[in-house]
Amino acid sequence: MEDELIQRAQAGDHAAFRVLVDRYAVLTSRTARVLLADRAAAEDAVQDAWLDAWRNLHRFQAGRPLRPWLLTLVSNRCRMAARRRLPPSVTLDGAAEDQLVDPADVAGEVVSASLDVELATALSKLPSEQQRVVELRFFADLELAEIATVTGAQLGTVKSRLHRALANLQARLLQDQTPALATLQREESAWQH
Amino acid sequence: MATLNEQGRTDPSVPVTPELEQRLHDHFRVAHNPEAAPDLLWQRLAPQLGGSPSPTLGQRGQHGVRLLFRGLAGTPSRRRILGMSAAAVLALAIGGATFPLWDRPAPAGAEAQAIVAKAESVSTAPLVPSYHLRAVTSQGKQSESVEEWRVGKGRWRTETTLRDPSGALLSLVGTAQNGVRQWAFSTVKGQTHVAVWDLSAELPGNDGSSSASAGAEKSPDANQLQLANQQKRQAEAAMLAKQQAGATASSSVSSAVASKQALMDDAKKRLAAAGASVQQDASASSVGALGAMSPQDRRLADEKQRLAAAGSARQDAATSESATPAGMSPQDQQLLDQKKRLAAAGSASSAGSTASQPFAFGPDSLVGFMKAVSMKLCGTPQQQGSETIAGRDAYKIVIVPDANGCPDGRGAPPVGRTIFWLDKQTYMQLKWEQYAPEGTLQARYEVTSLQYDVPIPDSTFTYTPPPGATVLTVTPQTGKQDIAAFLNLGTGTDGMGKP
Numbered sequence: 001m002e003d004e005l006i007q008r009a010q011a012g013d014h015a016a017f018r019v020l021v022d023r024y025a026v027l028t029s030r031t032a033r034v035l036l037a038d039r040a041a042a043e044d045a046v047q048d049a050w051l052d053a054w055r056n057l058h059r060f061q062a063g064r065p066l067r068p069w070l071l072t073l074v075s076n077r078c079r080m081a082a083r084r085r086l087p088p089s090v091t092l093d094g095a096a097e098d099q100l101v102d103p104a105d106v107a108g109e110v111v112s113a114s115l116d117v118e119l120a121t122a123l124s125k126l127p128s129e130q131q132r133v134v135e136l137r138f139f140a141d142l143e144l145a146e147i148a149t150v151t152g153a154q155l156g157t158v159k160s161r162l163h164r165a166l167a168n169l170q171a172r173l174l175q176d177q178t179p180a181l182a183t184l185q186r187e188e189s190a191w192q193h
Numbered sequence: 194m195a196t197l198n199e200q201g202r203t204d205p206s207v208p209v210t211p212e213l214e215q216r217l218h219d220h221f222r223v224a225h226n227p228e229a230a231p232d233l234l235w236q237r238l239a240p241q242l243g244g245s246p247s248p249t250l251g252q253r254g255q256h257g258v259r260l261l262f263r264g265l266a267g268t269p270s271r272r273r274i275l276g277m278s279a280a281a282v283l284a285l286a287i288g289g290a291t292f293p294l295w296d297r298p299a300p301a302g303a304e305a306q307a308i309v310a311k312a313e314s315v316s317t318a319p320l321v322p323s324y325h326l327r328a329v330t331s332q333g334k335q336s337e338s339v340e341e342w343r344v345g346k347g348r349w350r351t352e353t354t355l356r357d358p359s360g361a362l363l364s365l366v367g368t369a370q371n372g373v374r375q376w377a378f379s380t381v382k383g384q385t386h387v388a389v390w391d392l393s394a395e396l397p398g399n400d401g402s403s404s405a406s407a408g409a410e411k412s413p414d415a416n417q418l419q420l421a422n423q424q425k426r427q428a429e430a431a432m433l434a435k436q437q438a439g440a441t442a443s444s445s446v447s448s449a450v451a452s453k454q455a456l457m458d459d460a461k462k463r464l465a466a467a468g469a470s471v472q473q474d475a476s477a478s479s480v481g482a483l484g485a486m487s488p489q490d491r492r493l494a495d496e497k498q499r500l501a502a503a504g505s506a507r508q509d510a511a512t513s514e515s516a517t518p519a520g521m522s523p524q525d526q527q528l529l530d531q532k533k534r535l536a537a538a539g540s541a542s543s544a545g546s547t548a549s550q551p552f553a554f555g556p557d558s559l560v561g562f563m564k565a566v567s568m569k570l571c572g573t574p575q576q577q578g579s580e581t582i583a584g585r586d587a588y589k590i591v592i593v594p595d596a597n598g599c600p601d602g603r604g605a606p607p608v609g610r611t612i613f614w615l616d617k618q619t620y621m622q623l624k625w626e627q628y629a630p631e632g633t634l635q636a637r638y639e640v641t642s643l644q645y646d647v648p649i650p651d652s653t654f655t656y657t658p659p660p661g662a663t664v665l666t667v668t669p670q671t672g673k674q675d676i677a678a679f680l681n682l683g684t685g686t687d688g689m690g691k692p
Contacts, residue, residue, distance in 0.1 A: 014242060018235055025231035047237050054242050117332065119220045138214065139221030166209045173213070 003062050010057050017057075021050060024067065028074050030140040031150060034132060035078035045077040052077070068149060071142070075150035122172040130165035133158055321619055324645045326583075330638040339638075347372055348654040366680075371654035378656055379680045387658045388676045390667035559588055562615055570594050570611060580614060582623035583640045587614040608635070619645070 008016035028049060032042040052073045060069060123131055129151075136147045144162070148155045328339040330353070338356075343349040352367035365380040373392040378385065563574040574592040581587065590613045609632060614624035624639040658664055665679045 014239070017242070018239075021235055021238065022231045025234050029234070043234075046234065050234070050238050051241055054238075119216050123220075134217065135221060138217035166213070170210070170213060 002066060006057070006060065006062055006066065009054075010060070010062075017054060020066065024070055027067070027140065027142075028070055031071060031074050031136065031142065032078055034135040034140055035075065035150065036081055041081050042078070045081045046074060049073040049077040068146060071146055071150050075152075078150075118173060119169075122169050125172065126165055126168055129153075130161050130168070133161045134165045134169075137162060321621075322646050323649055324621075324643065325647050325649060326640050326643040328638060328640045330636070332636040342649050342653050344649050344651075344654070348651070350654050350656070367656075369654055369656040371651070374655070376656035377676065377680060378658070378662075380659075385659055385662035386665070386680050387656065387662050388665045388667050388679055389656075559590075559615070559620075562613075562620060563590060566590065566592050566611075566613070570608070579617070582614045582616075583643045585623055585643060586617045587623050588617060589614055 002020075005016045005019055009020060025046075028046050029042070032045045032049070033039070036042040036045060049070070050073075053070060060066070123134065126134070132151065133147055136142045136150065137144070142150065144158050145155055147153075147162075148158045151158065153161075323342075323344040325342050326340070328341075330337050330339055336355075337353050339351065339353050341349065341351045348371055350367065350369040352365060354365045355363045357363055362380070363382075365378075367378055369376045369378075374389070375392060376387060376389050378387045380386075559576065563576075566572075566574045570592050572592045572594040574590050577589045577591050579586060580589050591610065592613075593610045594608065609628040609630040611628065612624075612626045613622055615621070616623055621643075622638075623643070624637070626637045627635050629635050663679075665676065667676060
């Protein structure tokens with residue numbers, strides 16, 4: 001089924017390509033979101049990766065799995081974006097448009113109130129590479145081999161990082177009932193575009 | 194006890210409980226919310242695909258030019274415009290649990306100030322010169338107390354404290370702003386960290402490299418200059434973005450607007466369907482008539498109403514100076530006093546600071562509130578009577594997200610029923626409760642005491658670090674995550690090596 005879609009897309013069928021985009025949009029977006037903390041940069045990286053996919057689709061061999069290829073394209077784009085080392089930013093278009101049309105941030109508040117404070121605190125105490133592996137595994141739902149691909153690390157390294165991260169989390173959650181820092185620890189994660 | 198292997202599941206050396214796995218999934222889903230919708234991704238992609246995936250020589254050239262152009266000028270779809278302070282404050286303020294909706298101190302970055310000023314300028318909600326409130330907020334087993342003070346648009350302070358059963362302070366987190374100076378502070382286990390910055394770094398003539406420590410209090414016109422400068426930059430950036438995007442590009446702005454429009458349309462439909470359930474109190478404004486107006490008529494009516502109210506306020510103040518009406522209720526007396534102060538403030542405002550101007554809490558009617566809620570939570574809000582919260586009459590509004598999710602492809606919000614209590618006079622949120630989809634109470638917030646129009650010493654809005662505090666002077670180069678990390682708030686890393 002997917003092979004057929006790929007072949008149709010290779011022939012220039014936009015509708016078939018859109019099905020592929022829809023199918024893998026969450027995977028690619030989440031992966032980029034983990035690799036690039038800046039939301040706008042992550043969205044740009046995903047967009048560029050999909051354009052790369054479209055432009056290079058003629059080279060893709062039908063019958064091979066599309067997912068690892070897409071993840072490679074996404075991680076390449078994220079690395080390029082990270083190399084530019086742009087400062088963290090908030091895009092004007094999204095923020096301004098949201099605020100001007102609708103100054104209320106109802107769900108932003110509601111959603112932020114749902115954050116697991118204890119877990120967030122425990123995660124924040126992990127080394128950054130362990131945090132990333134955990135996020136790629138449990139947010140992007142990548143397999144360990146895929147995490148190795150997108151991070152450029154060896155599979156064994158990924159496994160050991162994930163092992164240490166989970167062990168650390170378990171231990172911290174059991175022993176550390178850290179007080180909540182409710183006001184300022186929320187991510188910029190309003191329920192908005 | 195499950196284990197993991199290459200597929201993340203069966204390696205005996207990596208223990209992970211199903212509970213932890215579920216918590217991680219849930220946490221990241223919320224922490225990274227909102228996620229990009231596939232539809233929006235496609236809207237951005239489609240115009241750039243061309244006819245065939247096999248690039249022609251011309252297309253390769255185009256691609257090369259596009260990359261070169263991006264390398265020189267940044268991505269056309271996303272202009273990174275906001276300065277450090279705006280980004281940092283937005284990150285800190287927008288998501289704050291004690292800033293539930295629009296009724297909390299506005300984010301104070303220059304860009305954010307412009308946004309909020311614009312939003313407030315089109316609101317006809319009653320103006321409030323100041324307030325002081327105490328509230329409690331709880332999430333799970335944790336309960337914190339909140340205290341807020343605000344005078345005008347540019348002076349506020351909010352503190353959230355957590356204490357143990359004996360009353361000992363476990364943590365205190367807050368923000369304060371006094372004109373162009375802003376502070377974010379946290380005290381945990383006796384250690385205080387303070388981030389301080391100077392919003393005037395965004396003013397014309399500043400190169401953006403000045404630090405907060407160099408900034409003295411600016412003149413009363415500083416905020417106005419700041420706003421004017423930001424608006425100019427915003428207009429220039431919008432023009433530049435449009436030029437860069439060209440005729441073929443589908444900008445994220447337009448797609449976002451289109452998406453927002455779809456949401457607004459959907460909200461209108463929901464409200465129309467729920468019209469019969471909106472039992473507006475006699476004391477409320479003419480919601481039905483406003484709801485039926487066209488946007489143009491609505492703006493005209495709003496303007497007339499504003500002008501009439503302003504005239505009425507001055508007239509009321511003039512006529513009531515010598516006499517106290519007999520039989521006036523305490524609430525009416527309070528309102529009259531407020532009008533007198535507003536009239537006085539209005540006559541002095543031309544020479545005064547924007548920071549001390551009265552402000553509004555957001556949407557100008559119950560319908561406006563319900564529309565906003567409907568757009569955000571994608572459900573049909575219903576008013577379910579009235580209750581008294583902290584001595585104030587409040588509308589009770591219940592919304593249950595639509596099981597079919599939002600019409601713009603966001604899917605269903607990860608929350609269930611949400612109940613708001615809204616001050617009938619000011620539209621300030623006095624209380625809210627948020628339930629999980631399965632029905633358990635997840636979080637709540639409730640104002641326990643509230644005073645409008647109270648005198649508050651100016652010193653309240655200046656944070657003085659205690660001895661031994663660690664102070665971070667924020668510069669335009671300081672990332673929001675650096676600030677969060679400094680305050681020990683744990684927002685993680687940039688994911689690509691930068692701690």
